[in-house]
Amino acid sequence: MSRNKLISLAEAVERHSWDGMQYASGASLPVGSDTIVFGRELVRRQRRDLHALFHCNTQQLNLLAAAGAVSKAECGFSGLEVFGFANGLRRAVETGQLALEDYSNLSFGLRLLAGALNWPFAPSTVNIGSDIQWRSAFAPDETPARHKIPTVTDPFSGREVGALSPLKPDVAAIHVSLADPLGNAIMLGTEWSRFELSRAAKKVVLIADAIVDTACMRQFPNLVRIPDIIVEAVVYWPFAAWPQSSPGFYDVDEAHMKAMNKALATPEGTEAYIGRYVDGYTDLDGYLDMIGRDTIEQLSRTGTAFLLDPFRQWIKTPEEVRALASGDAR
Amino acid sequence: MSTDLAQAADADLPYTRQEMMAIATGRELHDGDLAIFGVGLSMLAGYFAQACHAPNIRTMTEGGVYGATPVGGLPWGIECNRISSNATSFTNALDALGFLVASGRCDVGIIGAAQVDKFGNVNTTGIWDGDGIIGDSYRLPKTRLTGAGGANDIACGAGRVIIMVTHEAKRFADKVSYISSPGYLDGGDARARHGFIGGGPSAIVTTLGIMRPDPETKEFFLDAWYPFSSVEEIRASTGWDLKVSPDAHVVPEPTAKELAALRRVDETGMLRKK
Numbered sequence: 001m002s003r004n005k006l007i008s009l010a011e012a013v014e015r016h017s018w019d020g021m022q023y024a025s026g027a028s029l030p031v032g033s034d035t036i037v038f039g040r041e042l043v044r045r046q047r048r049d050l051h052a053l054f055h056c057n058t059q060q061l062n063l064l065a066a067a068g069a070v071s072k073a074e075c076g077f078s079g080l081e082v083f084g085f086a087n088g089l090r091r092a093v094e095t096g097q098l099a100l101e102d103y104s105n106l107s108f109g110l111r112l113l114a115g116a117l118n119w120p121f122a123p124s125t126v127n128i129g130s131d132i133q134w135r136s137a138f139a140p141d142e143t144p145a146r147h148k149i150p151t152v153t154d155p156f157s158g159r160e161v162g163a164l165s166p167l168k169p170d171v172a173a174i175h176v177s178l179a180d181p182l183g184n185a186i187m188l189g190t191e192w193s194r195f196e197l198s199r200a201a202k203k204v205v206l207i208a209d210a211i212v213d214t215a216c217m218r219q220f221p222n223l224v225r226i227p228d229i230i231v232e233a234v235v236y237w238p239f240a241a242w243p244q245s246s247p248g249f250y251d252v253d254e255a256h257m258k259a260m261n262k263a264l265a266t267p268e269g270t271e272a273y274i275g276r277y278v279d280g281y282t283d284l285d286g287y288l289d290m291i292g293r294d295t296i297e298q299l300s301r302t303g304t305a306f307l308l309d310p311f312r313q314w315i316k317t318p319e320e321v322r323a324l325a326s327g328d329a330r
Numbered sequence: 331m332s333t334d335l336a337q338a339a340d341a342d343l344p345y346t347r348q349e350m351m352a353i354a355t356g357r358e359l360h361d362g363d364l365a366i367f368g369v370g371l372s373m374l375a376g377y378f379a380q381a382c383h384a385p386n387i388r389t390m391t392e393g394g395v396y397g398a399t400p401v402g403g404l405p406w407g408i409e410c411n412r413i414s415s416n417a418t419s420f421t422n423a424l425d426a427l428g429f430l431v432a433s434g435r436c437d438v439g440i441i442g443a444a445q446v447d448k449f450g451n452v453n454t455t456g457i458w459d460g461d462g463i464i465g466d467s468y469r470l471p472k473t474r475l476t477g478a479g480g481a482n483d484i485a486c487g488a489g490r491v492i493i494m495v496t497h498e499a500k501r502f503a504d505k506v507s508y509i510s511s512p513g514y515l516d517g518g519d520a521r522a523r524h525g526f527i528g529g530g531p532s533a534i535v536t537t538l539g540i541m542r543p544d545p546e547t548k549e550f551f552l553d554a555w556y557p558f559s560s561v562e563e564i565r566a567s568t569g570w571d572l573k574v575s576p577d578a579h580v581v582p583e584p585t586a587k588e589l590a591a592l593r594r595v596d597e598t599g600m601l602r603k604k
Contacts, residue, residue, distance in 0.1 A: 031407030079476025081407035140468035190393030
């Protein structure tokens with residue numbers, strides 16, 4: 001039965017994370033949406049030995065890797081786009097602290113699709129013939145790798161293709177623009193692979209920039225790509241993707257993207273960053289103060305703001321959300 | 331030419347080497363192409379072509395962002411709000427890289443490279459120390475790079491691929507240490523072994539000139555240089571014994587129309603930084 005699933009971020013991380021879990025973030029590449037606040041909370045709680053499944057690296061994986069929380073990671077892309085190399089992840093890989101298994105952006109999505117459909121594997125016409133197929137960081141002595149993307153024969157044409165292993169993460173924290181308290185969600189901008197991930201993961205926690213009334217979902221059911229029946233919990237957290245962006249809500253914080261990546265390049269910088277930006281708040285108000293109210297106002301003046309217009313009438317105020325969260329969700 | 335001399339010479343140019351590279355890349359795109367652009371400079375080159383000579387080019391990014399043009403300067407990523415404020419459709423990765431690229435529908439893609447070899451194979455994954463050969467056991471890279479992203483998928487599936495890369499000897503290797511995105515692998519008809527639907531790289535466009543693959547061997551040769559570069563400079567900046575086409579020629583300078591179009595797209599001047 002549908003129920004109010006709104007819980008606090010702290011509670012979501014307490015209930016839905018553990019050392020050694022396979023953890024996926026539902027994001028849209030390194031500059032767009034991501035559940036970075038969930039990652040900050042994982043660091044604060046000193047979760048360890050995570051196996052990170054990130055379609056693309058984001059500042060969340062960059063931070064988790066820099067903090068030493070991740071021992072294995074699988075990615076399709078592991079940089080920060082125009083912001084350059086991800087220094088925290090890079091340092092963890094170069095020192096051998098973290099084993100990073102490489103795929104591509106299509107093959108990673110296909111692996112989520114295979115997991116969602118409970119397929120034994122997904123056939124792949126990409127990644128074959130390149131070192132993505134032949135080299136495995138998880139099995140370094142096995143060259144060419146035989147168990148990463150094994151070659152299989154198409155039973156119809158006889159052509160050799162690759163077999164991609166399915167992904168079924170233990171927990172996916174998925175960033176969405178709008179969610180209702182039941183867990184129906186709308187994503188603005190590219191959804192990247194959040195649709196497939198929401199079906200592949202064993203548990204789905206939504207982190208939403210805004211909470212709307214369910215009437216909003218009934219008005220735009222075609223846009224609700226994540227329905228409540230597959231969602232475990234909903235967390236309300238504005239600027240959840242900061243310093244990355246969220247179409248309709250806020251632009252990327254260029255200065256913090258650069259400062260954060262610079263800090264994560266060294267253990268000392270990472271420690272200082274965690275002191276200030278992970279341990280530097282205890283609640284949502286404190287978090288928004290930490291970003292800075294002026295910065296928030298500036299980032300909110302996004303050229304994508306009009307994307308939110310059709311939904312504004314259903315967006316709940318922070319007070320309304322607080323009242324909902326303290327109700328039957330407990 | 332030493333770097334100092336090159337910079338002194340560049341000071342007299344009405345455009346930068348990066349702008350020449352972007353314009354030369356854009357000239358490879360045709361009106362009507364279904365085109366996919368990677369992040370960064372390749373986006374500028376692609377949207378320059380649309381703004382200049384290919385108004386009917388159908389553009390997309392691997393996030394499934396359709397019908398959009400950058401607003402406010404170079405997008406920080408292919409999903410940046412700068413490319414999300416005037417899109418006509420947002421879909422997803424499987425749609426863009428799968429349904430439209432792996433299917434064979436996409437005519438052309440532009441990708442970047444940290445390292446490229448004589449068969450157009452691209453490395454964006456890592457740099458290994460010593461001779462750069464990883465060996466039989468997967469060693470840790472000396473320098474970890476960004477990984478393949480969507481470039482592997484574009485390299486396998488797009489009808490033709492243009493590789494855009496800064497021309498430095500360390501980036502132009504006889505053999506890349508890691509093939510992140512396949513060019514012609516070990517040359518000849520090697521791509522056929524894997525049945526790739528895409529045709530492979532049609533050009534490597536650099537800050538010094540343009541290379542194209544030999545139709546038989548698939549080894550890249552020098553096809554053209556720029557008004558400010560020379561065959562000698564290019565050969566000296568290439569890590570293999572670069573063959574020069576008997577028809578090699580100088581690339582026409584950017585026209586006023588081209589420069590104006592490029593600078594409209596490159597609003598924040600990413601390509602004008604020297």
